[in-house]
Amino acid sequence: MNNVKKSFSIRDLENLSGIKAHTIRIWEKRYDLLSPERTSTNIRTYSLSSLQKLLNITMLYSNGYKISKIARIPEKDIPVLVREIVSKNSVEDHALNAFKLSMINFDQSLFFNTYNGLLSEFSFRDIFKQVFIPLLNELGLLWQTDTISPAHEHFITSLIKQKIIINTEKLQILAPTKRDKTFVLFLPENEIHEIGLLFINYEIVLRGYKAIYLGQTVPIDSLQDLLKYYDDLNFVSYFTVEPSKDKINKYLQQFGKGINQKGNYKLWILGHQVQHITPEHLPKSIEVFNSIEQLVNGL
Incomplete structure (x- = not known):
């Protein structure tokens, strides 16, 4: 069964494009730019192709058109102009819309073209901080409002994870240069949102530290095995949805009992x-950070 969303409300279009619903209605009425269908109760609905067209129009509009x-402009020529824009040096100004368009259409080529355009001017770290983090923050809202489907989210996040892993692998060719800390990165049981943790792993390796990346849904018992090999460990974890708010304090107590056998972990x-x-x-051995940047500055 194909569960990908194919029908969008005008509020969906507003959330995805950043163009107010009132303005969309004006463009629709005055310039005949979109052709919505109407439900039996006279509510506008828009197809996937209409959404794609609006995102293209938004990109041209923000570029001075x-x-x-x-x-x-003939409708068939609009995507051509958009691709010309994202291939120019000013691609960073339009990257968010380009990545959203890539997501909506499951367009891997547009993702890579946009990313490579950014890479011609910015480092991977800058791209992640200036473009990917705002994009991921926006995806959360779009998903919660049912503007995009889980399939869209998985598509774009998989591509972003791929870029983090590739850039981390380039650094891992070199042996760690700092020996005073060893980091173990993991997500608690039932936690699968790992983009933030992957980027922290990249930052740790970039700074020359040894990083042991364990990934998603790791039980506390499994972490105990590492105590056999290392005396001083810095564990790092990212709690996006797990542990739940009614279990998080108990989890930290269990972590302390299970790991703090020698009293030298963080x-x-x-x-x-x-x-x-x-x-x-x-406990003093546990430190809470409000952002990736704050944690990285503490390395």
Whole structure:
């Protein structure tokens, strides 16, 4: 069964394009740029091709094209102009829309063309911070409002993870140069959102530290095995949806009992769920960070 979303409301279009619904209606009425269908209750609905067209129009509009001029461009020529824009040096100004368009159409080529255009001017670190993080933040809202489907989210996040892994692998060819810390990166059980943790792993390796990346849904018992090989470990984890707010304090207690056998471990954590931690119950060996940047600055 194909569960990919094919029908969009005008609010979906507003969320994805950043163009107000009122403006979309004006463009639709005055310039005949979109042709919505209507439900039996007279509510506008838009097809996937209409959404694609609006994102293309938005990109041209933000690049200085007047809406009256866009309306005169043959529809088949609009995607060509968009691809010309994302291939220019000013691609960073349009990268978010290009990546969203890539996601909506499952267009891998557009993703890579946009990324490579950014890479001609920026480092991978800058691209991640300036483009991927805002994109990921926006995806969360789009997913919660049912504007995009899980298939869209998985498509774009898989491509971003691929880029993080490739850039990390380039650094891992070199042996670690710093021996004072060894980092173990893991996600707790049932936590699968690993983009943030992957990027932290990249930053740790970039700074010359040894990093042991364990990845998704790792039980505390499995972490105990590492204590047989290392005396001083810095564990790093990212709590996006797990542990849940009613279990997170208990999880940290269990972690301490299971890992802190010699009293020389540290655990650095960040992510959406850390807001539910009770600070007064937090042992000194556990440190909470509000952002990736804050954690990286502590390396």
